[in-house]
Amino acid sequence: xxxxxxxxxxxxxxxxxxSPAANExxxxxxxxxxxxxxxxxxxxxxxxxxxxxxxxxxxxxxxxPLDGLGNxxxxxxxxxxxxxWLATAKAVYGLTATELNEKAIKDLSDTVANVMKQKGExxxxxxxxxxxxxxxxxxRISMGPGLSSPRFRWVSYMDALLFPLSxxxxxAVTPDREKLFPLEDQLLKKYLTDLHITKLPAxxxxxxxxxxxxxxxxxKKGGCVAVKFEAAYLRSLDFENPSLQSAGEVxxxxxxxxxxxxxxxxxxxxxxxxxIAHEAGRLGMAVHIHSFPGAGNxxxxxxxxxxxxxxxxxxxxxxxxxxxxxxxxxTFSQHTSAMLWKPNVYADISLxxxxxxxxxxxxxxxxxxxxxxxxxxxxxDASSFGPGLGWEMSAWLASNTARQALSMALSExxxxxxxxxxxxxxxxxxxxxxxxGKLYTLSVK
Ligand SMILES: [Zn+2]
Numbered sequence: 554x555x556x557x558x559x560x561x562x563x564x565x566x567x568x569x570x571x572s573p574a575a576n577e578x579x580x581x582x583x584x585x586x587x588x589x590x591x592x593x594x595x596x597x598x599x600x601x602x603x604x605x606x607x608x609x610x611x612x613x614x615x616x617x618p619l620d621g622l623g624n625x626x627x628x629x630x631x632x633x634x635x636x637x638w639l640a641t642a643k644a645v646y647g648l649t650a651t652e653l654n655e656k657a658i659k660d661l662s663d664t665v666a667n668v669m670k671q672k673g674e675x676x677x678x679x680x681x682x683x684x685x686x687x688x689x690x691x692x693r694i695s696m697g698p699g700l701s702s703p704r705f706r707w708v709s710y711m712d713a714l715l716f717p718l719s720x721x722x723x724x725a726v727t728p729d730r731e732k733l734f735p736l737e738d739q740l741l742k743k744y745l746t747d748l749h750i751t752k753l754p755a756x757x758x759x760x761x762x763x764x765x766x767x768x769x770x771x772x773k774k775g776g777c778v779a780v781k782f783e784a785a786y787l788r789s790l791d792f793e794n795p796s797l798q799s800a801g802e803v804x805x806x807x808x809x810x811x812x813x814x815x816x817x818x819x820x821x822x823x824x825x826x827x828x829i830a831h832e833a834g835r836l837g838m839a840v841h842i843h844s845f846p847g848a849g850n851x852x853x854x855x856x857x858x859x860x861x862x863x864x865x866x867x868x869x870x871x872x873x874x875x876x877x878x879x880x881x882x883x884t885f886s887q888h889t890s891a892m893l894w895k896p897n898v899y900a901d902i903s904l905x906x907x908x909x910x911x912x913x914x915x916x917x918x919x920x921x922x923x924x925x926x927x928x929x930x931x932x933x934d935a936s937s938f939g940p941g942l943g944w945e946m947s948a949w950l951a952s953n954t955a956r957q958a959l960s961m962a963l964s965e966x967x968x969x970x971x972x973x974x975x976x977x978x979x980x981x982x983x984x985x986x987x988x989x990g991k992l993y994t995l996s997v998k
Contacts, residue, residue, distance in 0.1 A: 584957075585964040588974070592956045592963075592981045596687040598989035598997060599952075600932035601841065601879055601903035604689060604705065604944050606697030607674050613694040614936065614944075616710035616740055617733050617783050622849050628908040631947070633658075633939055641950045642941070645683050661941035674699045680945030684952040687986070688995055689935075692781050692841070694740065706993065708779045708841060709772045711829055712787060713740035714765050715822045717753055717804070719812040723788065727851035733786055744768050757797070757804040757821075761828055769832050778993040779839035779877070780829070785857035786849070788819070790842065792826040792865050800824035827871065834874030839992060844889070845880035845904060860888045866895040873897075875992060880904040880934065886917045893925040899992060903932025906951035906958070914958035915965070918984075922962060923971060926980045930989050931955050959984060 603614040612618070619625060630637050634653060642648035642657075646664045650657035672679045677699040681689055691700055692708040716723070716737050724734035745751070748767050754760045772780070784790060803821045807813045813821070833840050842862065846854035859882040865871060878900040882889035889900045900921065905914050921929050933951035935944040963977040972980065990997035 583964060583968075584960045585967055585977075588964055588967065588977055588981070589956075589960040591978050592960050592985070593685070595685070595956075595982055595985040596997075597685055597931050597952060597955075597985045598987075598995065599686045599689040599903075599935070599948070600877065600901040600930045600989050601692055601708070602689050602933050602944065602948065603693070603936035604677060604691045604700060604948075605937065607669070607676055607699035608697055611697060613697060615692070616694055616712065617736055617786055619848055621732050621736070622729055625848055625850050627848075627938075630908050630910070631938055633942065637950055638938075638942055638946065641946050641953075644953075645680075645946060645949050658941045665941060665943060677945075678704050680948060683945065684933075684948040685956075686933075686948060686952060688989075688997065689933075689948070690778065690989075690993075694743075696776070702776060703996070706995070707772075707775065707777045708781050709777050710740065711780045711782050711840075712784055713737045713744060714768065714829060715784065715825045716787075717741065717760060717764075718807045718818060718821070719810065721812050722815055723818065727853070729849045729851040730787060737787070747771065753808055755805075755808065757801040757824075760804065761825075765825065765829060766832055769829070769836055769838070773836045773838060777838055778995075779841050780833050781841040781843070781879070782826070783843045784826070785843050785845075786852070788822065789853070789856035790844070790858070790861040791856075792823045792862070793819075794827060794864065794868065795820040795824050797824065827865065827868065830865065830871050830874045830876075834871065837994075839875040839877055839899075841877045841879045843880065844878045844885065845883035846885070847883070854884075858882070858885045858888055859892050860885070863892065866892060866898050871897075875899065877901055877930065877992075879932070881917065881921075887920070890920055890924065893921060893928045899928045899930055899988070901930040901932035902955060902958075903951070904934035906931075906933055906955040907947055909954075909958075911954055911957035911961060914954065915961035918958055918962040919965060922980055922984070923966065926983055927988055929984050930992070931985045955985070 605611045605614050629635060639653050642661050648661055669676050681704055689705050690708050691705045694710060696707050720734040720738060724731045754763050800821045803813055803817045830840050844857050844859045846857055859878050866876060874897060876898050878889050881900040881902055892898050893900060933948050935948035935951060937943050938947060959981055963981055966972045967974060967977050986997055
């Protein structure tokens with residue numbers, strides 16, 4: 554308790570004077586002090602993160618790890634030289650350096666290694682405590698040492714199941730996709746091996762039952778609370794509604810190694826997407842969809858617009874499935890706002906909490922929260938950004954940025970008498986904690 558209080562005080566201190574993110578925002582002084590303090594103490598549920606296990610060789614943190622794409626452009630706030638990392642290193646590891654030069658990075662890496670050694674399998678839970686996060690949804694291929702329930706809950710990957718046929722034509726579209734599709738081919742092989750299946754079933758009907766449903770049911774049994782699509786890295790999010798017959802014909806024709814033309818393959822992918830979404834709903838797992846114009850130097854931004862998902866969201870057959878727009882659509886945040894009208898659609902602020910400034914995020918939050926406060930969910934997208942900048946650092950930075958932004962947005966709504974003080978606190982708790990708690994039926998109050 555005492556430690557929690559100390560963390561809370563540190564957070565307030567950083568919010569008020571020490572964080573470069575706070576300095577960069579003129580409207581920070583306009584935040585309500587009591588509300589800021591209240592928000593700094595909420596124990597959060599993080600909707601989306603790529604946490605690593607305590608195994609140093611862990612590679613299960615992403616189905617499409619972006620380090621395979623070479624040197625990709627990164628926004629300024631998460632580049633290694635960003636002052637935000639310095640403030641984070643001070644808060645998490647007590648680093649006293651005044652700039653993150655080579656020596657400071659070395660000192661930081663040594664400190665991290667020491668803390669990891671000292672904490673052992675408790676390191677991930679210790680890292681959550683630093684960031685004020687009670688439960689983290691781990692978007693991973695599988696869970697592993699250090700990541701046990703109830704602090705860590707599993708979100709699996711689904712894209713591999715969309716591509717049972719040769720992905721040669723699909724991969725040729727961009728240099729990034731040439732690198733990413735083979736990873737999905739590998740993951741599908743893993744899923745088949747897990748099911749003790751050595752060869753793809755002959756018909757689509759058999760594939761649906763023996764592979765897709767069987768994988769989803771096994772993941773649900775394994776503790777999965779949601780399934781994730783990174784499809785926007787691989788194709789457009791315009792999933793149409795083809796018939797089982799037309800999708801089945803494409804499968805049947807190519808299951809033995811044929812390379813379907815894109816228009817034909819898309820019919821099968823679209824059918825599979827909707828089938829998976831339906832099954833996830835039946836099993837009580839939410840569907841997470843990456844919607845953010847990045848990352849990668851060849852990412853096709855227009856393909857990730859959340860408006861493309863409207864026919865899926867409007868499908869009466871899929872109303873039992875809860876969809877979460879992961880990263881809130883990024884620069885398409887107004888389109889996300891339009892999608893929040895759908896009763897089964899939510900948005901998280903993961904990644905935005907890392908790469909946007911608090912006032913950029915506050916402006917979007919104000920739009921969403923003034924309309925659908927029960928649909929907006931905190932998230933970090935915590936992942937490693939290089940030596941000394943592990944997932945625990947980005948978790949802290951994102952948590953701190955989210956709390957600043959939330960405080961700004963709600964203070965403004967409070968000042969304009971749009972909401973009362975008690976409602977502001979209630980909305981803050983919903984965004985940081987209880988909206989996710991309800992969505993995934995976690996035992997958080
Ligand atoms: Zn992510």
